[in-house]
Amino acid sequence: MSCKSILLLNCRAINEGSIYETDVFIKNRRIERIDDNLSHLQADIVIDAAGKFLMPGVIDDQVHFREPGLTHKAEIYTEAKAAVAGGVTTFMEMPNTQPPTLTQELLEEKYQIAARRSLANYSFYMGASNDNLDEVLRTDPQRVCGIKVFMGSSTGNLLVDNYHTLEKLFKEAPTLIATHCEDEATIRANMAAYRKKYGDNPPASIHPEVRNVEACLKSSRMAVELAKKYNTRLHVLHISTGDEAFLFDNQTPLAQKRITAEVCVHHLWFSKEDYEPMGNLIKCNPAIKEAQHREALWTALHEGYFDVIATDHAPHTWEEKQRPYWEAPSGLPLVQHSLLIMLHFARQDWITLPQIVEKMCHAPAVCFNIHERGFLREGYWADLVLFDMNQPFSIEKGNIYYKCGWSPLEGFTFPATITHTIVSGHLAYVNGQFDESQTGERLLFDRD
Template identity: 65%
Template sequence: MVRILLLNAKVVNEGNTYETDLLVVDGYIAQIAPNLSGQHADQIIDAKGNYLLPGIIDDQVHFREPGLTHKATIRTESRAAVAGGVTTFMEMPNTVPNALTQELLADKYAIAARSSMANYSFFMGASNDNLAEVLRTDPRTVCGVKVFMGSSTGSMLVDDEHVLNELFRESPMLIATHCEDEATIRANTEYYRATYGDTATAALHPLIRNEAACLTSSSLAVELARRHNTRLHILHISTADELPLFTGTADRPVSLQDKRITNEVCVHHLWYDSRDYEQLGNQIKCNPAIKEAHHKEALLAALLDDRLDIIATDHAPHTWDEKQQSYWQAPSGLPLVQHPLLMMLEFVQQGKLSIETLVRKMCHAPADCFRIEKRGYIREGYWADLVLVDVNQPTTVSKQNLFYQCGWSPLEGHTFDATVTHTIVSGELVYQNGAFLAERAGKRIFFNR
């Protein structure tokens, strides 16, 4: 029985911040109270008044295994995640082969059981021809079904209207959608290829994958969900245009846990805007595209009034050489899972949101939205997924302190005011002051459905 005692921690949880001690016993939070210094413990951590947060839950990552392990693996990216305070991830099905059968989905769980530092779940993939297989998915053991309603790889684009209608009507579990209209993107691509040819740069990306592409597809997803009362979660909202599809605090009739249509915003759509293509180019090429500055301002406002529910990363690593290709050939996606907490803490330092809101959107909301069992909160009896942050110890991002297999980040050279000093995953201290203390600690997460 492993016992970890944290002393003098400034706990941020459920809208409050207060100083206390915390005892972890055999994986779970056993006691939260002041003056626990007399308790026996195998490991004692003096937090010295630093912030203790629930572990971050990232509901959208691409860890590339199996089949794309030259880019990343579950082991490498989960290590990067816990170094940044992300203790739980939900990974997408567009690996190779695509996770379109229960057997292929089980293979990914087996890989994670052997190698993941963080807690894990995996989305079941949908295609135009695997509806029966999708309906075999167990809602208690799998986070959801992923539907690409826009450009994707392999056979994962679902553009058959009959299939979409049947999927939304029949699915007993959460459907997570990538919403970009394929016809709009194809028409824009044809136009800009003809206009710019080989001189095209990433600055064209938000024009090709534009606001209309996002709104058309998101509107269709919402319409289908309302028609069939489907549990819908729209991933990576990137435009102000889509925000009227969602209700905010004043209009919300139910708790987030009971809300039928939810969404996420990604850190890069809050952090970057189209002006950043000049310096970063293909490094920030992603789908949906990073767009003009007024969009990120509207997204932040919607996050604060609860039209947007969750903050995630859509971590999607590619090799540096792949990203150095021409705009047309360079793949979309950027590595982010090591730094979302530090990015949002910078927003806190700038007065753009409170640390309590950060915790609500990155910890509580994902747990409530997906109905995760005993995670996402600092509560007695819950799993001990915890991250300790020193907000007075700067971190400068460099190749030397990146843990991604791809070895690069668009944030290189940026200095954050804070540092993640300790990460506890399922009751095990796995990361401390830049060093990993375990080979694996992650556990499969389960859902109250």
Template identity: 65%
Template sequence: MTTLLITNARLVNEGKITTQDVFIKDGFIEQIGANLSHLSASQLIDAQGKYLLPGVIDDQVHFREPGLTHKASIYTEAKAAVAGGTTSFMEMPNTVPNALTQGLLEDKYQIASNTSLANYSFFMGASNDNYDEVMKTICPDVCGIKIFMGSSTGNMLVDAPEVLEKLFANAPCLIATHCEDEPTVKQRTAMFREQYGNDVPYDIHALVRNEEACYKSSSMAVELAKKHGTRLHILHISTGDETILFEVGAYGDSTVAMSEKRKKRITSEACVHHLWFDSEDYRRLGTQIKCNPAIKAAHHKAQILQAVLDNRIDVIATDHAPHTWDEKSKGYWEAPSGLPLVQHSLNMMLEFVQQGKISIERVVEKMSHAVADVFAIDRRGYIREGYWADLVLVDLNDTTTVSKENILFKCGWSPLEGTTLHSRVTHTLVSGHLVYANGVFDESAKGKRLRFER
């Protein structure tokens, strides 16, 4: 039996901030109360002056294993994640080989069970020719089915209309989509190549992968989902144009029962980089912030945040996608898309709290509660008695300056280098295990496989 007592915490949960103690036993939250100091525990954390949040659940990361481990591994990226307060992740199938069979998908679960310090789940990948394998997906055990409706690594572009129809009509569980219209992107790529050759201004990326490409694909996904009653989740919304596709939902309203929230059929995600950066930043950062879908003009950043606040966008994630510095240092056409953010996503959102753009209660809603609801995760995402103790303590009176010396993801660089963020993650608990405390890791226990109530 292992026990841990957190005292004097400013607990942020379900739209409220209260001063509470939390008693944890064998991985679960056993008791929450105003004064639990009489309880005996093998570990004690005095959280005086700090905020206790449910651990962040990141529903979109690329941890690159297997096949691309020169960029990252499940071990390195999960370690960076827990240092930043992310206790659970859902990883994408465009590894090498692509996770397009149930056997290859299970291989990733086996790697994570041996190496991941965070809780984990992996998406089953769809292609134009693996429909039968997709249909074998066991819904309580897998976060969802990933469809790239825009190009990606390997054989993962799903652009055959008949395949999309079948998948949306018959998918056994949630479909998550990357939405960019491939013909639009190809046409605009050719146009700008002819115009600029190799002497390309980096901000051209926002024009190559433009608003039209995003809206055309997202609207198609929504139409298919409405036609077939599909449980659809659209990833990384990057334009204000797309936000009109989504209804104001129950996520963010703490008075609405979880069961009612889980009835919403079409949900969406915003990523921290589309809230943080805009096209002006290409001049300073170049290909460091080249990603798909592209970071666009500043007005989109404001419109996406507004959609987060009014619950048209349900969750916030990272799309953490590391590449080596050598790879990202290539010219515009050759440099791969993607940027590493999982270690600092909570700090980034807490910076918006400090700026008065969003409340800390809403950050918790979008990064923890709503993710658990959207994916119907079993007993995670909330600070509740009987739930797994996935918890993070943050100090809003301290700072975190991003530098190569403290970056933990394997690629060793960040577009945030030199930025001082006005918060610090001090402790992270994963399934009741104190895995991170003031810069020190306890790797004696690994994270657990997420389960889903479907």
């Protein structure tokens, strides 16, 4: 499918550790030229980006878009639009839909939905259970981002808590395994104790005690030990405690790592003190924990123990979140605002712009071996974002694109605005307006 050519002039590009002035010419959906002065070139669309920053599109390796089966919460269509409005050009979506993505046929059905309806580029994880190893082993490593293993904290038959099954998965998996690590036995024992103590309606602030540090550390340690035993390509999702950070390696270059780790924006933003005003709105698994863990996560991020920053975008309806603690589902809608969150932290001097691009764009591409994405490079797919650090953006009902219609950040004013998002060479979003005439592309992966 052809796309209009696009010429970006006077950009301040953030790429591969540097910030520099440049022009960018996009043709046939690819970055054709990056140079100091391309104003002589002809293009269908010309954008003067003076005063704005240009970066590769964000790649979010962990989202839950709820389709099929849970579309009262979200759809691939709605959440992909929200992602694009926030500068996320590419997502990798999880298998805990209804039915769970436990067969290759169900997996392919999700790809077909995205091919018709996703404004962003996409990939989907194959789900693992205690009894679908044969299906998992059929996963195509060049066309699927990875295998998702819930080592705790899932519903139905997506939970893999049989150690024999885990060993076989780690030994035989044909591609990257991404794990949710919380020890189920520890959590269940904590739940029983807190039900006895508080009854049917405890405060949401018990969440980091029910899903505590011990549950996270025990499970993450097991995953890392299994990966080392079998030389598995392991990616541990949403680390929430400082205790877990040091299970990982901050010396080996990312491209050479067999075990990698991710931190999510809400664990960098919120802490236990926020349960009092926000309650179940910030209930998520693994839990947002005490402030000292948030500070430890920041330290570990700066010291290189975490390779990727993502969201674990997991929307639920407002009504579902108003239920009593035990009944309220876990998860926050975040994919539209993850880049804004990190740009806020950049303004506060907690992180630099090149570091944001490294952890949200370059590193996911390297970590998953994504084919020709994640960098501003000639010949690569044109997944690009322009933002203005001098144009504040306030989150309010009218500019939230999630189907659930709410955000835990509502009312907050960020220092920056995402102005343009280009997805695979298509100008999909400009200042609150979408062009839905083209959909995103399925990711491909450079794997042996």
